[in-house]
Amino acid sequence: MHPALAKGGVAVITGGASGIGLAAARHLARQGMRVCLADLGAERLEAAKAALVAQGAARDAVMTVPTDIGDRAQIVALADRVGADWGAVNLVMNNAGMQPGSSIFDAEGNWERILNVNMLGIIRGSQIFAPRMIASGQPGLIVNTGSKQGITTPPGDPAYNLSKAGVKVFTEALQHALRNMPDCDVEARLFIPGFVYTPLTAAGRNEKPAEAWTADQVVDFLFASVGRGDFYILCPDNEVDRRTDEKRILWSAGDIAENRPPLSRWHPEYGELFKEWLKA
Known part of the structure; x- marks a missing residue:
């Protein structure tokens, strides 16, 4: 287990009221950590806290702070509140996100x-x-x-892809900076889920698709990978295995190295070549 995840430590999870964030809170609460849930909506947060308490977490070991992470001042207020009430933070899981859909010329205004x-x-x-x-x-x-989607950047949702590509680049730079700081005992990890059935991905469905993992499955994979020391936590699901992810990523890098058209997997001259290469 990573030393930051020790019993009695403090975890802050954004997007903590549902989905992967709430599953992470359950996992960490079972290990005896104090958990701060940050998300939109006080009622949603209180419902999430009640669920954690019902599953055995101590009421005073769960904090809720309504936070819009799109507002820097609210993130500062979140950090101030946790520091004042609980002291030093050991784990920050920057997990909150949105995927309303987008188009290249932003017809939706998103x-x-x-x-x-x-x-x-x-x-x-x-x-x-x-x-x-x-x-x-x-x-x-x-x-x-x-x-x-921030690595292979498939067509269809360019704003989301760009946002997650930025997260990848930033987190790589963050980890590089942290590991070169004298006397620094803080690390960073890039969490890359596969298809996970959450409110963000449900798209009106009331039952988990067979291809998807549950939020608890992906969180178990996350913390097992953290324990192994992985930086890139590339999660499979019930449809896509590690080998397929690796080959998709390598093909995307090959677009630059071999000077192919961008997103050549979806280009009419390269689509069949990609399928054959994936099988090889």
């Missing part, structure tokens, strides 16, 4: 909000919490939730 929440929210969360975590001298871990 781009600014998507980038502000999905990318800048994670960047600001890291920038605000990390110096405090370093100064505490305690073991610390920052987990930033990215996406496979």
